[in-house]
Amino acid sequence: MQLMTIGFLIGCAFGAILFMGGASSYRRILGTLLLKDMLIIKLMCTAIGVGTLGVYLLDLGGLANMSIKPAYVGGVAIGGVVFGIGWAVSGYCPGTCIVGAAEGKADAIFTVLGGLLGALLFSFAFPYIEGALIEPLNFGKVTVQDLTGISGIYLALPFSALLLMLSFVVLKDRYD
Amino acid sequence: MQEQKAIISWKVAGVSLGLLLTLATFLVKPLGVSTQFVVTDAVVMHAVAPEATEKNVYLAKYGEKEAWGIGYGWMLVFGMFVGGLLTSRVFKSRQPEVDKGSMPKMWEAVFGGSRQKRFAAAFFGGALLLFGARLAGGCTSGHMISGMSQLALSSFIFAIFTFGSAIAMAHLLYRQRG
Numbered sequence: 001m002q003l004m005t006i007g008f009l010i011g012c013a014f015g016a017i018l019f020m021g022g023a024s025s026y027r028r029i030l031g032t033l034l035l036k037d038m039l040i041i042k043l044m045c046t047a048i049g050v051g052t053l054g055v056y057l058l059d060l061g062g063l064a065n066m067s068i069k070p071a072y073v074g075g076v077a078i079g080g081v082v083f084g085i086g087w088a089v090s091g092y093c094p095g096t097c098i099v100g101a102a103e104g105k106a107d108a109i110f111t112v113l114g115g116l117l118g119a120l121l122f123s124f125a126f127p128y129i130e131g132a133l134i135e136p137l138n139f140g141k142v143t144v145q146d147l148t149g150i151s152g153i154y155l156a157l158p159f160s161a162l163l164l165m166l167s168f169v170v171l172k173d174r175y176d
Numbered sequence: 177m178q179e180q181k182a183i184i185s186w187k188v189a190g191v192s193l194g195l196l197l198t199l200a201t202f203l204v205k206p207l208g209v210s211t212q213f214v215v216t217d218a219v220v221m222h223a224v225a226p227e228a229t230e231k232n233v234y235l236a237k238y239g240e241k242e243a244w245g246i247g248y249g250w251m252l253v254f255g256m257f258v259g260g261l262l263t264s265r266v267f268k269s270r271q272p273e274v275d276k277g278s279m280p281k282m283w284e285a286v287f288g289g290s291r292q293k294r295f296a297a298a299f300f301g302g303a304l305l306l307f308g309a310r311l312a313g314g315c316t317s318g319h320m321i322s323g324m325s326q327l328a329l330s331s332f333i334f335a336i337f338t339f340g341s342a343i344a345m346a347h348l349l350y351r352q353r354g
Contacts (some may be wrong), residue, residue: 157233
């Protein structure tokens with residue numbers, strides 16, 4: 001019960017940040033993908049920069065409840081390509097279409113409905129693609145820390161610094 | 177374009193999101209959205225066609241039966257809806273006009289004013305989004321933001337292929353405008 005309340009509150013904050021930061025805006029998403037408007041990418045790099053530092057500082061104290069996704073290269077790569085096409089065509093991602101729907105945007109509601117269908121189609125397609133795309137080339141739940149043998153915090157510090165540099169210094173909007 | 181700023185800057189939004197992810201990782205686990213589309217499907221399908229749902233390997237494999245249904249993750253996504261609903265009402269006057277409504281100006285300039293066409297693209301795009309996300313094991317929040325913050329190999333692969341494909345597709349769609 002308490003866990004559900006925590007989930008709800010974290011979700012509220014997440015939704016509020018996405019809306020107020022302009023992440024549910026079609027113009028911003030497509031502007032980013034057309035490499036003209038850097039708002040979304042700067043927002044994401046900042047979030048990942050702060051998040052990496054936060055997660056690995058927690059990890060130092062043994063307090064991080066990590067959840068690493070397995071690296072099955074074929075499925076992750078092809079899934080990424082399909083996802084990317086859907087992202088550019090709809091102008092939303094799974095989180096921002098929820099927020100767009102909350103704003104009352106009809107196109108976002110259609111993206112949510114399409115998403116429910118896409119997830120359902122995948123659940124029925126799964127037995128047919130598991131053998132080809134998910135089982136082979138599976139390196140498991142590995143992190144860069146596992147791959148390099150370098151302690152996570154020493155990777156997190158420069159990675160975080162790089163992302164924050166990108167956001168705050170390097171990336172600039174390119175309007176004609 | 178530039179003067180139509182979002183309600184909070186990308187700096188405030190980005191830092192808040194990073195801190196929220198840290199808090200979530202401390203309290204429960206990192207953020208994720210796309211799994212809940214499957215959960216919603218599973219809840220609906222269990223009610224509508226229980227037999228077909230029982231036989232569905234994916235639904236059976238991804239989570240114990242008790243884990244399906246309305247839990248922490250689903251409440252998080254429901255919270256996103258409520259958070260978006262509340263802030264979009266409270267800050268309605270501060271949202272740029274160009275970001276309101278379901279017919280983006282950019283889209284209209286290239287693909288015309290047909291609502292059906294825009295909604296069909298949104299629906300089809302949504303289906304690709306979630307098919308792709310489930311195949312890859314996550315989406316922008318779970319794979320990119322949470323995954324890269326944990327320095328997960330799979331999430332770097334996902335980010336490279338997603339951005340590559342999305343950037344190419346966006347340029348293809350808007351090639352007339354350059």
